[in-house]
Amino acid sequence: MKKLTKIKELQLMANTIREDLMIMLTNAGSGHCGGPLGLVDIFTAFYFNILKHDSKKLNWDKRDRLILSPGHVCPVRYAAMARAGYFRKEELLTLRKMGTRLQGHPSRQDLPGIELATASLGQGLGAAVGMALAGKLDRKKHTIYCVTSDGEHDEGSTWEAVNAAAKYKLNNLINIIDRNNIQISGHTQDVWPLKNLKERYEAHNWKVFEINGHDFKQIISMVEKAKKIKQPVCIIAYTIPGKGVSFMEHQFSWHGKTPKAEEAARALTELNKERERIMKRK
Amino acid sequence: MKTKQKQSTRSGFGQAMAELGRNKKVVALSADLIDSNKLNAFIDKYPQRFFQAGVAEQNMVSMATGLALEGKIPFACSFGVFVPMRCLDQIRVSVCYNQANVKLVATHCGLATGEDGATHQALEDVAALRSLPGITIIEPCDYNQTIKATKAAAKLKGPVYLRLHRAKFEDLTRKTSSFQIGKAQVLQKGQKITIIGSGPIITEVFKAAKELKFKPEIINCHTIKPLDSETILKSVKKTRKVLVVQDHQVIGGLGSAVTELLSEKYPVKCKIIGMPDQFGESGKPTELWHKYGLDSRNILKEIKSLIK
Structure with missing residues (x-):
C-alpha cells in the first residue's frame, strides 16, 4: 500500500471509504452509520499515512498496534482495511452475513489484522495498556494507538485504564477519543455527565490535545507531536457523527441504524458531488 | 513423598511462580493482593515482570489480555470473589473471545476462606466461568498439585482459571505424582x-x-x-x-x-x-x-x- 501524503489524496480516499460504508451498511441491513462515518477521516489518516503496517505481513513484530475500543463502529475499519489491501473490497458486502469474517462486532479470530475483538465498551484501552506494557518490557519502538468513544467514558473501567497508563508512564500509548457528542440514547451531555474531558485526563497525568477530527493536517501532525511526548497522550478529536451525509450529520437517531435503498442513493449522490468538489481542489 | 506439614494451595502457586519466572514470557499482575496471592518470591526475583494493578480488577484482566496478545504469559491474581466475579465481562469478551493466553488465579475460594465471611467466600466462581467457551478450569487439591498445575497452566496455550485456597491442609498427593490437565x-x-x-x-x-x-x-x-x-x-x-x-x-x-x-x-x-x-x-x-x-x-x- 502506497502511503498517501497529499491532503487531496487522503480526502479522496476518505470519500471512497464513505461510499463503501453506505453500500456495505445498506446491504447489511443492520449496524451503525453515525460513528463509522464520523471516524472515516481518522481511519483514513491511520491506514494511509500514520500507521507503520504491512497488509501482507499481519504479524510483523514492529507494526504499530491500532485498537478500536467501541467495536460497533468496525465497518469503518473494515472499509479502510479493504482499501489498504488487507482483503478484497468485494468482501465488504459480506458484512454481518452468515459465515463472514466481517462480524457485526470485530473478531480477532475471524479477521487477521484485527488486534483485539471488542464490543463491550470500556475494555479496549485496558488491553492497549497491556500491549504498551509488553512493548516497554521488550524495549520495542512501535506505538500503541487506541481509538475510544466519548460514550464509553461512562464506563468506570475506561478510567481504570486511564490511571494504569499514567502509573506506568506509557509514552508508547496514544488514545484518540472520538468526541462526537452522541451515544445511543441521545446527546452525551444528556445521557451521562461528560464535561471537562480534557481536564479529567490532565488530572490523571496525561498530556491532552484537541483537534478537528476531519482535518487531515491536524490529525497527522498532532499524532507526530504526541509520539515525542514522554507520557501517555490523549487526543480529543472533535468529529461529526454521520459526517459526509447531510441528513445523518449530528443525528443520534442514525447511531444504530442503516439507510433504506433510497436514502443510500441520496447519500451516494451527495458523496459523489463532494468527490467532484475535492477533484477541483489544487 | 507427601509433606506432613500443612500448606495452602496458594502457597504452592507462589512457589511455582518463583520457579516459572525463569521463563521471560511469564509476567504477574495482582489487584493489590501481593501477600494474599503469594507473589512475594516472584516479585523479589523478577520485579520488572510484576505489574501492580491496583484495586481495579476489570482493568487488570484487560491489561493481562493485552500482555497475552503480545506474547507474554500473564498470571492475573486476586480473590475469587473479584476475579472472576467482578470482571466476568472482560473474561468473556477480552480473554475468551480473543482466545488470549491469560491465566486467571483466584486465591480464597470456597467456604474454606473462613473468617472473612460470606462476601469473601467465592462459591459461585466455577458456575460463572464454566459456560465460557475455551476456558480451562483447574482446582488443585493440595500444595504439591498446585505447583504442577501452575506450571502446566503456563504451558497450555489459552485461557486458564486456577481456583485456589487460603486454608492449610495436609497433602493428598506426592511430589512425584503425575499431573495432567484434563486427566482426573x-x-x-x-x-x-x-x-x-x-x-x-x-x-x-x-x-x-x-x-x-x-x-x-x-x-x-x-x-x-x-x-x-x-x-x-x-x-x-x-x-x-x-x-x-x-x-x-x-x-x-x-x-x-x-x-x-x-x-x-x-x-x-x-x-x-x-x-x-x-x-x-x-x-x-x-x-x-x-x-x-x-x-x-x-x-x-x-x-x-x-x-x-
Whole structure:
C-alpha cells in the first residue's frame, strides 16, 4: 500500500471509504452509520499515512498496534482495511452475513489484522495498556494507538485504564477519543455527565490535545507531536457523527441504524458531488 | 513423598511462580493482593515482570489480555470473589473471545476462606466461568498439585482459571505424582460408589471413607473443564453410584458438570454435596464445612444413603 501524503489524496480516499460504508451498511441491513462515518477521516489518516503496517505481513513484530475500543463502529475499519489491501473490497458486502469474517462486532479470530475483538465498551484501552506494557518490557519502538468513544467514558473501567497508563508512564500509548457528542440514547451531555474531558485526563497525568477530527493536517501532525511526548497522550478529536451525509450529520437517531435503498442513493449522490468538489481542489 | 506439614494451595502457586519466572514470557499482575496471592518470591526475583494493578480488577484482566496478545504469559491474581466475579465481562469478551493466553488465579475460594465471611467466600466462581467457551478450569487439591498445575497452566496455550485456597491442609498427593490437565486422578481405587471431588475438601472425603467397611473409589477431578469423561464413566460403570463433593454452590459447579455428563451418557443415582444455595458466614473452615454439610460426617451419611 502506497502511503498517501497529499491532503487531496487522503480526502479522496476518505470519500471512497464513505461510499463503501453506505453500500456495505445498506446491504447489511443492520449496524451503525453515525460513528463509522464520523471516524472515516481518522481511519483514513491511520491506514494511509500514520500507521507503520504491512497488509501482507499481519504479524510483523514492529507494526504499530491500532485498537478500536467501541467495536460497533468496525465497518469503518473494515472499509479502510479493504482499501489498504488487507482483503478484497468485494468482501465488504459480506458484512454481518452468515459465515463472514466481517462480524457485526470485530473478531480477532475471524479477521487477521484485527488486534483485539471488542464490543463491550470500556475494555479496549485496558488491553492497549497491556500491549504498551509488553512493548516497554521488550524495549520495542512501535506505538500503541487506541481509538475510544466519548460514550464509553461512562464506563468506570475506561478510567481504570486511564490511571494504569499514567502509573506506568506509557509514552508508547496514544488514545484518540472520538468526541462526537452522541451515544445511543441521545446527546452525551444528556445521557451521562461528560464535561471537562480534557481536564479529567490532565488530572490523571496525561498530556491532552484537541483537534478537528476531519482535518487531515491536524490529525497527522498532532499524532507526530504526541509520539515525542514522554507520557501517555490523549487526543480529543472533535468529529461529526454521520459526517459526509447531510441528513445523518449530528443525528443520534442514525447511531444504530442503516439507510433504506433510497436514502443510500441520496447519500451516494451527495458523496459523489463532494468527490467532484475535492477533484477541483489544487 | 507427601509433606506432613500443612500448606495452602496458594502457597504452592507462589512457589511455582518463583520457579516459572525463569521463563521471560511469564509476567504477574495482582489487584493489590501481593501477600494474599503469594507473589512475594516472584516479585523479589523478577520485579520488572510484576505489574501492580491496583484495586481495579476489570482493568487488570484487560491489561493481562493485552500482555497475552503480545506474547507474554500473564498470571492475573486476586480473590475469587473479584476475579472472576467482578470482571466476568472482560473474561468473556477480552480473554475468551480473543482466545488470549491469560491465566486467571483466584486465591480464597470456597467456604474454606473462613473468617472473612460470606462476601469473601467465592462459591459461585466455577458456575460463572464454566459456560465460557475455551476456558480451562483447574482446582488443585493440595500444595504439591498446585505447583504442577501452575506450571502446566503456563504451558497450555489459552485461557486458564486456577481456583485456589487460603486454608492449610495436609497433602493428598506426592511430589512425584503425575499431573495432567484434563486427566482426573483416581486417588483410591474402590467399589460400590464413586466419589468425585476437587480441591482440599477431598481431605473430608478421605476422613469419611475411613469410617466405611469397604473402599469407595475416590477421584480427584482437578480439571473441572474440560471434564475427563473417560475416567469418570469408567469408574461409574463399575460402581453405578456417584457422590460429588465440592466447596462451591451446588448450582453450577463440578457436580453440575458431572451430572450433565452422566444424565446423557450413563444415568445413575447421584448426589451433589456443596453449598445449598446460600451465602456463608464467618467461622473456621472446618466449622463452616460442618454447619453447611460439606464435612466428613455428612459425606458419610450421603454415602450410606446412596448405597442403601
